Amino acid sequence: MNLRIIVFGIFVALCSVPSLAQQSTYYVVIGVFKVEENAQRFMEYAHTVNVPATYALNPLHNHYYVYVRSTANKGSAYDILKRMQEEGFLDAWVFKGGLGQSAQFSSEHTEIAEAEKPATNLSPTTTITENGTPPVDQPDTNTNGQQVAATDPATATTTPVEKVKPAGKPFMFKLINGSNGKDVMGQVHVLESDRTNKYQGYNGNETVYLTAPNNKGGRWYVTCQVIGFQPIGTVFVYANAEKTYKAAAEQDIVIPLELTRVRKGDYIEMDNVKFFENSNIFKPESSRELDELVAMMVEDPDYKIKLHGHTNGEQDREIVSLTEGQDFFALDPANQRANGSAKTLSTLRAESVKNYLISKGVEGSRISVRGEGGTQPIFDPRGGAASNNDRVEVEITKH
Template sequence: MNFKLLSASFGAILLSIHTSFGQVTENPKVEESSVPYVKIRKVELTDANTIIHLQFIEKQSQQPQFRSQPRMPAFPDSRIPQPQKQDQSQIWLDPETRLYKPGEIDKKFKFIRAENITTTTKTAVANGDTVDFVAYFERLTPGIEEFDFYEGRSSAGNQSWNFYGIHIKNPLKKDATKSSKPVAKTTAPAKKPAAKPPVKTPQKPAPASKKEIEMAVLKGTIYNGKTKEPIAAQLSYMEGGDTLQIRSSSGKYRVGVDADEKYKFRVMARGYYGSSFSLAPGDSSGKAFNQDVYLTPLIVGETILLPNIYFETSQYTLLPESFEELNRLVDVMRDSPTVKIRVEGHTDNVGDFDKNLDLSRQRAESVKNYLIEKGIESGRIEAKGYGGTRPITKGSEDRKKNRRVEFVITEM
């Protein structure tokens, strides 16, 4: 056997192994994802690319997920038409997908190509099918060991696939210039001075696409308001006419938002009274927002304020601005069918005592009647008015805080 030939072949094999070697993270930890039916199975880092191996599973036992049909809202509304055809999904991967370093939106890595999934047309997937596909991106900078996979904001009935807090192996490279072995100095041969290169007029970089400019990130943690411990919860919001959901088992969440839109986020958790908050990213120059949420647990004897209940002045007629808050209470009672409550009305202490007492009772009754109209059994609701006998503040400037509606958990 020719030894030189064997050595050359062996060296070629080693070179091939060396050039293709990269960091591989199997089943990486993902803090949050926008959908439960797409998983990241592996992240591979080569010299040139970040390669993400994903899997789509369309289970027969679950509600079909639509990427091209109107999706079911998180909290059904009879005014929204429901999809009629639910026998398959249509999937594709948006070529505008980017990878980002959390909290540093300017550090983005572009999509290059995909395997086994289309990027310009939609492919039908029947119930029970599994699709394994691969997405290639620019190489993550060494040292970035947590990143976000952001396909886009869901719109026009399309549910985007976004993953937040993907943890991988990607250590910093050792500085090749630092070597423990001294390098022998050599005298460079004399050379003629190099001609100066022609001066080039600097070109303005191409403007970023509208999608990238408008993107911002909202993140936070949902806590038990009593124990201050993180809890599993669901966050929902409207964007582009669609109701989107994020389910968090850890309490942590991260959402990509459009800087040109205004958002109303709704937070729900089983066994807790929900909450809501608003966000207008365009009102701030920042690209990262933090919002922690504290939910009140449903415990017998717990008094919970209904913060957004409004009536006509000196009347007990509910205003439409109250319906969102009341619908949240309806959802709680539907999710916890054994819960019984007492609705309590309160006024300030200005004016006739007896009239205030009667007005507070009538307002509590109005709330009770609204719940009954929404299908909650009347036997689960008691209504009582306390007038101005139970103020929460005595200052004249904060007197409006005493005009409130609360409910108390009386039975679980």
């Protein structure tokens, strides 16, 4: 892809991971409500800004927690917490315990103490409280700062809160497979300049709201790279969007993006497929692009591919690797640990992608792998973007 996303990752040493039987669940919470209807409204608001939230009851305190992720891996929870804060949910926090009508609680189900936090730059507004009690000195708000409902049980009300219409105009980025006219599932990046890598990400074929850009020309720049298709982009003037795309008032402004399939000889850079440090285990955010690759292979059985694994640096290291039947997306005490070369690690990473495809029904005979080690860096191995050298590229060998 043309855009490269630098994601700060947290590696949890296996020697400090408790047994699975002792692990609790970590929830990345973006809102807490006394009234269920308000929790549902806030969840629906999160969906309008492309955050896949859900909610559940904390029966100990009789509050509804709106959350975006539940995981047994503390490092994964804090990775996602940081992303939520970057996307505007500044009051997001991590709850350790259980949620649901029948959840069992004990004195161990408390918020993570300061000493237990991973070494990451969390927002100073992050709230960590005892026993999962939500902060009572701040109102529940949406990401635009508009009050939704009071968190304090003493001031909470059962009066329904009017759903707030998102600011801006409604748009839909229509992703279309140019060869068959079918909708394509994927994400678009909306930028204020073609010289920046800061973007807003939105799902294609869904209604999203955009406000006017801050640049002088009033233009939004749109790029799209769905795995299996050639990159595509467009530019539009925000003020004239209704006229340009012939949208009536209160209707979506539909911006079509016709995608062209990759062909033999093309390379696909899977920029969002990330690994835990010195491992072949995917970080949770890798799933979207992996599933896009699955969709490409399932839709067209004529595709054959070669997966090229890469590492940052060529030095030997201790490698943490999966064994058969383990979770592709989480560190586990049962993961194997052994010293190995950069080439070995890069091969294991390519094989992880292959095994994921096979687990989704793709024939293994259509996939070959090659470990490149650290011989082909795309960034300075000692620079701030060095982690992006840890990657897997897809070569189309037949179509």
